[in-house]
Amino acid sequence: MKSLVKFLATLALAAFLPLAPTAQAQDGGTLKIGFGGALLGDTASYGLSNLYGIEYAAAQVNAKGGLLGRQIEIVTEDDSCRPDLAPEAALKLANQGLKLIMGHTCSGATRSALSSYNNRVILISSSATEVALTxxxxxxxxxRTTPRDDAQATIQLKYMKQKGYKKVAILHDKGDYGIALAEKMQNDIKADPGDIQIVLFQGITSGEVSYDDVVSLLRQNEAEVLIWGGYYSDASKLIMQMRDKGLTTVVIGPDGLYNPSFITLGGTAVEGSVATGQADLSNSEAAKAAIADHNTRHTEEIGPYFFYAAGAAQALFAAVEKAGTADDLDAIKKHLTEDTVETVMGPVRFDAKGDVIGAAFALYEIKDGNFSEIKMD
Amino acid sequence: MNFFLDLFMSGLTKGSIYALIALGYTMVYGIIALINFAHGEIYMIGAFTALLASMVLGSLGLSGWGLLLSVAAIAAVYSAMYGWTVERVAYKPLRGSSRLAPLISAIGMSIFLQNYVQLAQSPNFLVFPDLVPQIDFLAPVARYISRTQLVILLFTVFSMVGLTVFIKFTKMGMAMRAVAQDQTMARLAGVNIDKVISATFVIGSILAALGGVLIGCSMRQISFYIGFIAGMKAFTAAVLGGIGSIPGAVVGALILGFAESFAAGYVSSSYKDVVAFIILIIILIFRPEGIMGQAQTQKV
Structure with missing residues (x-):
């Protein structure tokens, strides 16, 4: 009996502990903005790219006297892009009383973080592309300021039609991200096939010791082009084995391939492969100024999401300023969806679902070891 | 017919790699009835050692076959040292305790080695150099067999022949067979059990390291995590062939390789693991001791 009481007391104590920080309200000094995303691990470069953009936007505002008269302070939590770590990161941020959070970096982590936030905060991601999130x-x-995954299939299909490809193989890595992309492409082709015929639709096992059997399948089905749903590691292995066996099928992949590591790993084998990626926004005057400003703070490159993150943060800051409060979620949401804000990534306004209006992907072909944009009309 | 040949070659190379790793599982099990879960990690360490060795030797001006062979030799020696140390640190102190203790110790060792390499080397995928030189006479048949595949097959065949000679015709080999049959009797006959067990781990690790080098050459990228899937598949192959049986491990590995490859080709690559493992289950239902394993008589 005594031990039972002890046990229940411990349980009660344990139940109260995590709640303790909630009571701690934001102090009047700085205005804290949260950032949840990958800061460690092999996806850290994605997270840092996001964080740099937010830092830039915050520094701009702080230089002009801050937001609602308060200086912005960024509080970060790492989730390593892992869905199992994201809820903890989310709770750490939300329990500090933060209402405005940027992130998360990857779709899976964002999904699991959302359930931890439980609609208590405004969350803006600049790199989570999974359709279902919104x-x-x-x-x-x-x-979110990034275009959604379903836009990738659209532009890829347009490119295939333009190139006149007829026999298409679709392969995915059996992961959420890969399957969603592959199925979207399959549905898009079925809806409007033109001359295109899907000769193969299959999943392959990630991390396999050899993809020779998949290579044989591609050859057997005489695929002219391979649509890949998945990340760069498996893709580079598969492509290298295809080229080893003399198979010249063109590979078109999602933004999971739009990563310098894809070229580093794949070497000359991935030359000529095509990847969708966030449109390159670095050419405007505002963007150039932002890069120069970034370079005064960091030696690292801005990375692929810098402008999307900066644009997201600028839109958020503008909405908070107009709403006159950093705590009323509905008031801030109203301004995010009704006002168009001029940002470093261009004009930003969100639709009712939370997607940014007018975001698009671009196509990049690997030429001489670099991504070069394919101009399409 | 061409398609069949493609798949056959793919199954053969896959099976060869599984076999190299499966031998380590099966030999250790044969001697001390332990499933060495850290074995997949030794394979991974072999691949990492090969990467480092190839950078050093490459910068010293070595190239071609000389580079490939010396890199393989260095990886084999270094992994052998790891295998030996793992046995000394994690298994030997537990010998004679319950059967579960070394098993847990093995899992712990596996996690330790994975994390160690992740922290000491890199959490990312690393580029593995293409160590296999161009083989000109292969060019006309490259469609069926790439140069890497040929090298994998050659390495595997030589390793198997070497292993067979070692087990059959050397004194240590004879001692190994004796210990596998009856440890107590072998000890009474004057066999140094500790030495035999260490030798088993060393040989298993050498084979795993060769597997690591070959898979590095074939995939041209490695990460700290590659030991997991390869280890899992190889372990399956060892069980399928009859764990404890050396020819069984090779047969099991080849069956698994072919099953995966043909299932991918004729059913669907989405379902190839399902098909391969259904075959495994069916074989184990009819032969629970594995294809070439010996049924254990229960002593009451």
Whole structure:
């Protein structure tokens, strides 16, 4: 009996502990903005690229006297892009009383973080592309400045038609991201096939010791082009084995391939492969100024998401300023969806689902070891 | 027919790699009835050693076959040292305790080595150099067999022949067979059990390291995590062939390789693991001791 009481007391204590920080309200000094995303591990470069953009936007505002008269301070939590770590990172941020959070970096981590935030905060991601995040309507305070995965298939299909490819093989890595992309492409082709015929639709096992059997399948089905749903590591292995066996099938992949590591790993074998990626925004005057400003703070490159993150943060800051409060989620949401804000990534306004209006992907071909944009009309 | 040949070659190379790793599982099990879960990690360390060795030797001006062979030799020696140390540190102190203790110790060792390499080397995928030189006479048949595949097959065949000669015709080999049959009797006959067990780990590790080098050459990228899937598949192959049986491990590995490859080709690559493992289950239902394993008589 005594031990039972002890046990229950411990349980009660344990239940109260995590709640303790909630009571701690934001102090009047700085205005804290949270950032949840990958800062460690092999996806850290993505997270840092996001963080740099947010830092830039915050520094601009701080130089002009801050937001609502307060200096912006960025509080970071790492989730390593892992869905199992993201809820903890999310709770750490939300329990500090933060209401405005940028992130998360990857789709899977964002999904699991959203359930931890439980609609208590405004969350804006600049790199989570999974369609369902906004489409399912479960998260009214979630917004994103990156285009969604379903836009990738659209532009890829347009490119294939332009090139006149007829026999298409679709392969995915059996992961959430890969399957979603592959199925979207399959549905798009079925809806409007033109001359295109899907000769193969299959999943392959990630991390396999050899993909020779998959290479044989591609050859057997005489695929002219391979649509890949997945990340760069498996893709580079598969492509190298294809080229080893003399198979010249063109590979078109998602933004998971739009990463310098893809070229480093794949070497000359991935030459001529095509990847969708976020449109390159670095050419405007505002963007150039932002890069120069970034270079005064960091030696690292800005990375692929810098402008999307800076644009997201600028839109958020503008909405908070107009709403006159950093705590009323509905008031901030109203301004995010109704006002168009001029940002470093161009004009930003969100639709009712939380997607940014007018975001698009671009196509990049690997030429001489670099991504070069394919101009399409 | 061409398609069949493609798949056959793919299954053969896959099976060869599984076999190199599976031998380590099966030999250790044969001697001390332990499933060495850290074995996949030794394979991974072999691949990392090969990467480092190839950078050093490459910068010293070595190239071609000389580079490949010396890199393989260095990886084999270094991994052998790891295998030996792992046995001394994690298994030997537990010998004679319950059967579960070394098993848990093995899992712990596996996690330790994985994390160690992740922290000491890199959490990222690393580029593995293409160590296999161009083989000109292969050019006309490159469609069926790439130069890497040929090298994998050659390495595997030589390793198997070497292993067979070692087990059959050397004194240590004879001692190994004796210990596998009856440890107590072997000890009474004057066999140094500790030495035999260490030798088993060393040989298993050498084979795993060769597997690591070959897979590095074939995939041209490695990470700290590659030991997991390869280890899992090889372990399956060892069980399929009859764990403890050396020819069984090779047969099991080849069956698994072919099953995966043909399932990918004729069913669907989405379902190839399903098909391969259904075959495994069916074989184990009819032969629970594995294809070439010996049924254990229960002593009451």
């Amino acid at each position: 489409e399912d309507g479960a998260s009214p305070y979630f917004f």
